[in-house]
Structure formats: structure tokens, C-alpha cells
Amino acid sequence: MALSTQPYKGARDFYPEDKRLQKYIFSVMRRVAESYGYEEYDAPILELTELFVSKTSDEIVDEQTYTFIDRGGRSVTIRPEMTPSVTRMVAAKRQQLVYPLRWYSIPNFWRYERPQRGRLREFWQLNIDVFGVADIQAEVEVIEVADAIMQAFGAKRSSYTIKLNSRKLIDKLIKDILGLDQVQASTLIHLIDKLHKMDYAEFAGQVEGLFNPAQRDKSSPQQLLDFLKLTSLDELPTALQSVGSVEELKQLIKLLTDIGVTNIEFDPSLMRGFDYYNDIVFEVFDNHPDNNRSMFGGGRYDGLIAQFDVEPVPTVGFGMGDVTLANFLELHELMPVLNVEADIFAILIGDVYKPAQKVIAELREMGVNVVMGSVSQKTEKQLKTAVKKNIRYALFIGNKELDSEQFVLRNLASNSEEKHSLQRVVSIVKDFRKS
């Protein structure tokens, strides 16, 4: 039986052109994150299973992670996300770290799921977190970074929308005004999360069904349905206007709008699946009609670190996946044409192997990347190879050039050919690389 050449289900091979794209995407993320002073960190790809169980739930770990027993009998899990690991790292050195902490990483994760559009089993994700800032300056900055990354990829603000909500506001509504208990609240939050995917009448019916008779006497499901339809914070019922979160949301929107992030809006139906978010949550949506969905998001999760039995550290962060981002870039025609790493393909003419090596070594010394042709191949063949490899310049090295120290440099895209000294060749090539 022949071995399969396919990569493992839901995982990708990165051929050089794919890797080049990934390098581009990561470099944009790094450049923006570092421009805000974020420092890169990383953690092991394997963690004890208990780390993930404590944060999410048994079911998710059982059904959606790669978990196995190591040779020492420990249950370990390939990381499905970064938050538990980074929280562990911060908790471990909590006393010696200098706050606010601005950290980022671009790790790969594994989730045991059925692959589908925008979702694979192995993916990479930019994680941005601020630790130690309790006020909304943290939210402003983190959302600003998310927006700046989109801008750096060339996205127009009209092509994506940043939606905001507050978990505190929702909690206030659900518990104090509607009078629902913890279990009902959790069910309701997950139900609201699915609102836009289901039939509205059915949604309303399920909301209705959640209330027990006693609760219906005091409040009405209609209050919730009305709330979910709001598009502005000013339309909130008076009972909610006084909640501090409303003022926070308003400030946040104003501060971001003031710095040019104008594609931001309040969305009362924005929940984000998991329970550890305790305040502001946000999500970035693709506005393209063919891909109208959430791309990535984040929020505040102040309490998570307390699981390590240390004082809580206020935290705001988000994660941005490479697969959904690539979908976005493709759909909005933002995929760049990337130059290959090699600047020059040296075409050897005649028996010049040794002197050509010297010339090429000089070029490399001066900082250009040079691929050496094969002496055994005809000029034509070497030239074709250079073109097929998408290398921009061909440099002819034959006896004429070696004698005169003037080399024929051919631009393989424009078809122009000029004779230059090596120094000149280097500066031309470097100019192109910068463009």
C-alpha cells in the first residue's frame, strides 16, 4: 500500500509560496503589535489537560481537543487556544512582571473538529493581551490594535465593522430586570449568540419558553426582545441607562471614533460564547455579502487568573486566526503579490564555475540573495528556470563579463538588459526589493 501524500485532515502543508504568504501575514501582525510596544512570548504546544478543563469545560476538552496520556501517565492536551497558557505564565511571575503588560504571540493550535470554511484543525492565531489595566484605556488600545492590523493589511473601514457590547449590561438586564437565575442566564446567552442564525419567530418562542410563570408576572420576555433590537445606547430603557457599563460603552465608542475608528457600533446581541468574559466584548465582522460573519474578537476577562490562587489581574485581549483572515484578504482582493526571497539568478555561460563562485560570493557579501545556475545547463534552460522561479533578475556570468567586470543584468519582468559593475547591480536589486 502506497503512502498517502496528503497532509493530515484539517492541516495544511506550507509549500514555499504558502509559507511566503504566512510570513507576510505574520510580519504585518508583528510590525503593528510591536509598534504599540507589545512583546512577543510563546509557550509549549503541550499542556496538562487540567489547565484547559478548568477554563472551559470537560465536554469541550473531551470532544474538541487532542488529548492523550504521556509515558509518565499524565493526561496532556495539545493547546487549542492560548489564553490558559498565557494566564498561567502571568500568574507564575505575577509579582515580578511590570504592569501594564503588553504581550502578543502567533502560536499554532489544534482542535479536533470537522473542517469547514474558515475553520481547520490546525491554525495559527495572533493573540494580543493587556494585563493590569482596569479602565477602558485597555479596551481602547486593544481595539485600536485590531483595527490598525486590518488597516495594515489594506482593508477599508467600510469592509469590516467592529461591534461592541457589555456583559455587565446584559447581566444586569437578565438578572435584575428580567429576574432570571444563573442557569437561565447562561442558556439565554447561548441562545442570543445564535440569534442571527435562526428564524426570529422560533428565537422569540424559545426566549418565551425560558421564563417560568412567576417570572413572567414580574417582567416580560418582550423586554429582552426589544433590547436586542436596539442600535443605539441612547435608546436604552431608563432602568438600564444608569448602569455604569452604558457610560463606558459610550466613552469607548467616542474615544475610538475620535482616533478614526469610525466603523464601530453597539450591538446588544453580541455575546461571544464563553463565560469568562466579564465586561466589554467586541467582535470584528466582515461586511462582504459573501462572507458576512464574525472574523475575530475578544474582550475583558479579569477573573481568569484567579484560578491560580493569586490576586486577579485585569485583562483585555483578542485572538485573530490566520484562516479567517486569509479568507477576508482573498475576498477583498488584498492578497499581495510577494517577491521570492532570491534577488538574482546567476546564469553561468561556459566553463566559469570557479570564477562565478567568487563573483556570487561578493554579491552575497553585499547583501543580495543569489541563486547559482548549473554549468551543465544551456543558457536557455537556466534562463527558463529563473523565470519559472519568479526571480526578478538574471545576471549573466561568462568570460566577457569576468574580463570586463561589467555584468549583463536582465530584468525578467520588463525584459530590459543593462551592463553594470557589481556595486551597481547590488544597488539596483536592493531598490527593487524595497519597492
Added chain:
RNA sequence: GCGGACGUAGCUCAGUAGGUAGAGCGCUAGGUUGUGGUCCUGGAUGUCGUGGGUUCGAGCCCCAUCGUUCGCCCCA
């Protein structure tokens, strides 16, 4: 875990009512001396995803399986 679609040369695909496979692109050799992408001429290529079944005979029908893909569940 559930449902739909798909799986034929390296790639994109065609293959008509079951009778042992084709196109375009690509690849490759040549069109003599140190220059590609156009042109001309020649060439190679597939156990038709895999396993089984029906049939005298299957790429075409049936079952299973693997994979891809779209959606559901879930989405940290």
C-alpha cells in the same frame, strides 16, 4: 457527531444510453554557436480516490471506506 455535493493525467475539467479513457494548460525533446515568455515539430503521462458487489463486460449502477468541500452542532 449529523446532513448535502464532489473525488478521471501535475492543474482545470470532458467522458454522451454501462463495451477496457480524452481536451486545454503544464511538462519534456528538438528548430546548431551566450538570452525565456510567441511560433513550428515530436514525446511522455493515468491500476478513472480505495475496497467489495451487480454484469459477458463499469470511469459510468449498488454498498462500504478514505479524502475534499458546503452547512448543522460547537466555536475557547
